Amino acid sequence: MNPGIYAATTVRILRQLRTDHRTVVMITLVPSLLMILLYFMYQNVPPGPDGRSLFDRIAIVMLGILPFVVMFLVTSIAMQRERVSGTLERILATPLAKLDLLAGYASAFSSAAVVQAGLACAVAFGLLGVAAAGPVAWVLVIAILVAVLGVSLGLLCSAFARTEFQAVQFMPVLVIPQFLLCGLLVAREDLPDWLRWISNVLPLSYAVEALQEVASRQGTTGPMLRNLVVVVGFIAVALALGAATLRRRTQ
Template sequence: MNAARTLATTGRVLTQVRHDPRTVALLLLVPSLLIGLIAWIFTDTSVFATIGPAMIALFPFIVMFLITSISTLRERRSGTLERLLSMPLGKGDFLLGYGLAFGLIGVVQTAIAVSFAVWVCGLEISGPLGLLFAVAIADALLGTALGLLASAFARSEFQVVQFMPAFVFPQILLGGIFLPRDQLPAVLEAISDWLPLSFAIDALNAVAADSEDLGYVLTKLGVILAWVVGAIAVGSITLRRRTR
């Protein structure tokens, strides 16, 4: 991989996104609006205080997965990727450039979502707020990396949406949002232990409640980042030049 080519790809993607106001609004505002809707639904109850940290993990993850996977797939379907790879640009440069671009967007998105949840919706955070930001950003990067991985296998935008039940829904159901993971049936708990979103939800819940030490949270954060690196690496190996 070449740093200059990777950064050039990052700049091109950011320029494209900047000229699409609807995509910018979807990326930056929708997660916060959904968090606000959840908080509004559970007004005058303690439910939002319980599930709020998980919502910070869930909505940015889903949005980054969808936007990243569809955007990358369009590069292949339009023939742009084939033209780019005919020049001195490797698959790793392409995917890492996309990952950096959407990762930077994910940082801004997460800052808005966490700030909105804490200072507007009143989500109480007992642990360090900076650590909460770090885990939430890693979660957004996870959605980006898995979106890049899904785009490497999909042949159409419709297939990308079909990957949602395979990549995202099991993580939502088994991540501890609806039921604490230690109360799941043994087999499902074992499966959830290998799902990356589970680590993000566990870490965010631990920071919000200040219920675990720093080592616990950093371990979860390390696993999330390992998934990010692994997804981008596998995606660079399996990415096809063009979808026919």
């Protein structure tokens, strides 16, 4: 990687993102608005035997899932738009390395993910009164990492799409199964063996487990840190595979 080219690529993408007002609104506001919607959905649900509301249990996990979904969708479409417009092919005809390009995209959208996660956490813990046994700072860190995971997987999937519509089609293939098997709807240990094996190779499962650790245990726990290491590993692998599969010529 060339640090100068990488930095210039990141700045270019941030400038483009700043002018796309609808995308900015989607990235920054949609997770927070959905958290508010969830609050009113569960407002009249009685608390569980431990005194915690169902909203508290779900909200902390959704602080990771919602940024993941939004960033995957936005990143995969944005990258595909570069390819369809011919911008990507012109860029790749220069000495720019593929990893410089993907790292620039990852950094730019990850910067947006920091704002997104920070605002969503502020709404959840400040406005909606969500409570966690562990430090709120860890929830923020995990939410940012999961959003970056969505960015890296979006970049990877965009390499296999020819149109923006095809990029969206990866949602039901890659994102929805992770949502169903991550442990939010049914505990992973209660899944049938073959579904639990699938869940074990899906990155969102580890992010949700880390958030559940923060929600239920005080301080920093070993399982939480191990899950975060796994998530970081998935991010690195996705970016590496994205660089390896990125075509220099649009077919």
